Amino acid sequence: MEAHSSEIFVIGLTVFFLACIIGYYVVWSVTPALHSPLMGVTNAISSVIIVGAILAAGPFGHDISKIFGILGVVLASINIFGGFIVTYRMLSMFKKKPKKENKD
Amino acid sequence: MSANMVAVLYLLSALLFIFALRGLSHPESSRLGNIFGIIGMIIAIITTLMFKSVLSYAEIGAAIVVGGAIGTFIALRIEMTALPQLVAAFHSLVGIAAVFVAAAAFYDPASFGIGNFGSIGTSSLVEMSIGTFIGAITFSGSILAFGKLQGTVSGKPIVFKFQHTINALILFFIIALIIMFVINQSPTIFWSIVIVSIILGFLVVIPIGGADMPVVVSMLNSYSGWAACGIGFTLSNNLLIITGALVGASGAILSYIMSKGMNRSIISVVLGGFGGEQAASVTSDNSDKIVKQGNAEDAAYIMKNADSVIIVPGYGMAVAQAQHALREMGDILKKEGINVRYAIHPVAGRMPGHMNVLLAEANVPYEEVLELDEINHDFPMTEVSFVIGANDVTNPAAKTDETSPIYGMPILDVEKSQTVLFVKRSMATGYSGVDNELFYRDNTTMLFGDAKKMCENIVKSLG
Numbered sequence: 001m002e003a004h005s006s007e008i009f010v011i012g013l014t015v016f017f018l019a020c021i022i023g024y025y026v027v028w029s030v031t032p033a034l035h036s037p038l039m040g041v042t043n044a045i046s047s048v049i050i051v052g053a054i055l056a057a058g059p060f061g062h063d064i065s066k067i068f069g070i071l072g073v074v075l076a077s078i079n080i081f082g083g084f085i086v087t088y089r090m091l092s093m094f095k096k097k098p099k100k101e102n103k104d
Numbered sequence: 105m106s107a108n109m110v111a112v113l114y115l116l117s118a119l120l121f122i123f124a125l126r127g128l129s130h131p132e133s134s135r136l137g138n139i140f141g142i143i144g145m146i147i148a149i150i151t152t153l154m155f156k157s158v159l160s161y162a163e164i165g166a167a168i169v170v171g172g173a174i175g176t177f178i179a180l181r182i183e184m185t186a187l188p189q190l191v192a193a194f195h196s197l198v199g200i201a202a203v204f205v206a207a208a209a210f211y212d213p214a215s216f217g218i219g220n221f222g223s224i225g226t227s228s229l230v231e232m233s234i235g236t237f238i239g240a241i242t243f244s245g246s247i248l249a250f251g252k253l254q255g256t257v258s259g260k261p262i263v264f265k266f267q268h269t270i271n272a273l274i275l276f277f278i279i280a281l282i283i284m285f286v287i288n289q290s291p292t293i294f295w296s297i298v299i300v301s302i303i304l305g306f307l308v309v310i311p312i313g314g315a316d317m318p319v320v321v322s323m324l325n326s327y328s329g330w331a332a333c334g335i336g337f338t339l340s341n342n343l344l345i346i347t348g349a350l351v352g353a354s355g356a357i358l359s360y361i362m363s364k365g366m367n368r369s370i371i372s373v374v375l376g377g378f379g380g381e382q383a384a385s386v387t388s389d390n391s392d393k394i395v396k397q398g399n400a401e402d403a404a405y406i407m408k409n410a411d412s413v414i415i416v417p418g419y420g421m422a423v424a425q426a427q428h429a430l431r432e433m434g435d436i437l438k439k440e441g442i443n444v445r446y447a448i449h450p451v452a453g454r455m456p457g458h459m460n461v462l463l464a465e466a467n468v469p470y471e472e473v474l475e476l477d478e479i480n481h482d483f484p485m486t487e488v489s490f491v492i493g494a495n496d497v498t499n500p501a502a503k504t505d506e507t508s509p510i511y512g513m514p515i516l517d518v519e520k521s522q523t524v525l526f527v528k529r530s531m532a533t534g535y536s537g538v539d540n541e542l543f544y545r546d547n548t549t550m551l552f553g554d555a556k557k558m559c560e561n562i563v564k565s566l567g
Contacts, residue, residue: 008340009227016333019346022122023353030128032450032475035358035457036187038128039325041141042351043194045121046328048145048344049201051152052335055215056208057167058158065212066160070167072204075197077171078178082194084142085179086187091138093184093464094131 037090044083050076105154113151114343120144121347125354131470148343157215184465185422188455192250192321198328199242203298205335206236210294216339222289228338229289233282235334236294237301242327244305249320252309253454259314267311274304312373315419315496317454318362319373326355358456365450365476367502367512395531398549400561403490403525406549408566410487410523412443414479416516417459418452420493420528421555427466429559430492434468436566446473447480447516449497480517489518492527493555499540508538524548527558 030038053076056069120140127137149168152158182190209232213219218228251257278300285293312320329351336344363370407413415434421427434444446468452459463473483489491498498518501508518524519542526548542548551558 006227009337012337012340012342012345015342016337016345016349019118019349020353023125023350024357026122026125026350027354027357030125031130032361033448033457033460033470033473034128034131034134035361036191036455036461037134037138037457038125038354039191039321039358039455039457041124041128041138042325042329042354043191043198045124045141045145045347046198046332046351047201048117048121048148048347049198049205049332049335051148051341051344052205052209052216052339053201054149054152054158054164055155055339056205056212057164058155058160059212059215060159063212065208065210065215068204068208068211070163072201072208073164073167074171074174075201075204077168078175079171079194079197079201080145081172081175082179082190083175084138084145085176086182086190087138087141088135089179090184090187090461090464091131091134093461093467094134094470096132096469 034091034094037087037094040083040087040090044080044087047076047079047083050080105151110151110155111342113147114341117144117148117151118343118346120147121350125350184461185425186254187461188317188321188453188458189250189253191455192246192253192324195321195324195328196243196246196250199239199244199246199331202239202328202331202335203236203243206232206239206338207294207298209335209338210291218338218340224289226286229286230282231334231337233285233294233297235331235338236297237278237282238327238334239331240298240301241305241308242324242331244302245309245320245327246305246324248306248309249317249324252312252314253317253321259317261313261316262310267307271304271307274300274307278304314454315451316366316373318451318456318458319359319366319370321455322355322358322362323370324355326352326359329353329355362451362456365514367510367514393544395543396546396549398525398551400551400558401565402549403551403558404562404565406523406525407437407442407488407490407562408440410442412482412486413437413445413488413490414483414486414518414521415444415446416489416491416494416498416518417446417448417463418492418494418497419454419458420495422453422458422462422493424493424555424557426492426555426559427462427468429556429563431463431466431468433559433563433566434472436563440566444472445479445482447476448473449476449494449516450514452494452497476514476516483517483520486521487523489516489521489524490527491518491524492559495528495540496538498524498542499538501538501541510538518542519545522547525551527551527553527555529554 053072121144124137124141127133213224329348333348448459502510502513502515
């Protein structure tokens, strides 16, 4: 049992460091003009924590962990919808403007 | 659904999140990226709903609908100038959600396959308490940051004696609590960790002043990622670990870029207290210098007769909501055949990329909006620099005066252009409390007034 759980931890650690490295390179490639939308998107995806909240809210019954789970689902949903929508709003403003009065 | 299937779907969702970030490398690919992010999230949620243990669909569905409605409502209503507050508020939600998930895992570990109440494995307990700790700090820190950005709490840094010692002691206390928690798994200690971490979160953000907010908001962004990571380790969930690490890395890089934009180490920003006391000492000796003052007509005349104009916006533009009037002014100048561009300093505004979003909102084409290193060498060939609501980021003292608090900060070289027009409400110093010698130069004209009104008046004079 002990060996098993430490194995899981090491796998998690491997995934963690690889993800950090991917994050490092991907984020440096983000153009500075889009740093605000970047915060919007990261905010939305960090709410993937909803996965944990759903698992907690999943079983029937009304014990305390279920209440925390439901609350977690509500809060994470605010973030998911809010984060993606506000990012969408920001990004749609960065659309290429139709050439109207552009000087040559 | 088999465990392998779940793992594959979670992996897919993680990959989509990576592509969501990758899309932001260019405005044209960014919208597709956002869609990838949404699909990734939908996959993650549906996959989780398919778990055998997940039965109460009605409650979960209702929770998603309620949360989703609130989130949608807020996101659709928010003004773009209030974006920094909104992001801070959202971070606090991630933080508290992490605490709730950790609490749920603590009270009902069986649902997550990490043991039974009172006999959770040591490593799970450590991971759980770290997730809780970071989540709680993110929560309270973000709430205070929100208050400062919104103006409900004073943006002034609040410093008191032994601040750092107190914070360090609290941190040690939390570590001690975590050790105790791992040993006896008591709910009292769990909630003690939560409460003490919340207090620490407030104390960490209290000494940080308004203009350092870009760093703080990025840092809290980073924390919210690490909190998700901590929960990911607790639940042995790779999707949470990957996403948390992506977000954590993103926030950390943004904090780094922002503090570099101010030539200050992240540590000195975190320790805070910048911009409070120095103000008094430097302002006095310039009282006898002459300031050239102008009005909207002068500005219109000067710009109309120029070939090139670079506009330098700052937080003052956001406060005055001047971006639309400014764009109108830029449009008229462009029609006159004048080369109009915008120069953005990395720390202009209250969050990374704040100015870019506001200008985009006002329909300024993004090709005309340039970053510091892209445009700085063009100032000597530029006739007019139009500085609106920015101050410290143009102050030449950053290059010349070694005693200045902003010495070493990269600045926009507006002083090298032939004429500098400064739109400002008053002669007050910028955030750093340092006087800007540019105000007294021969080629500088000060345009006193509200940024928006000034732009509107210039537009009138141009027309």
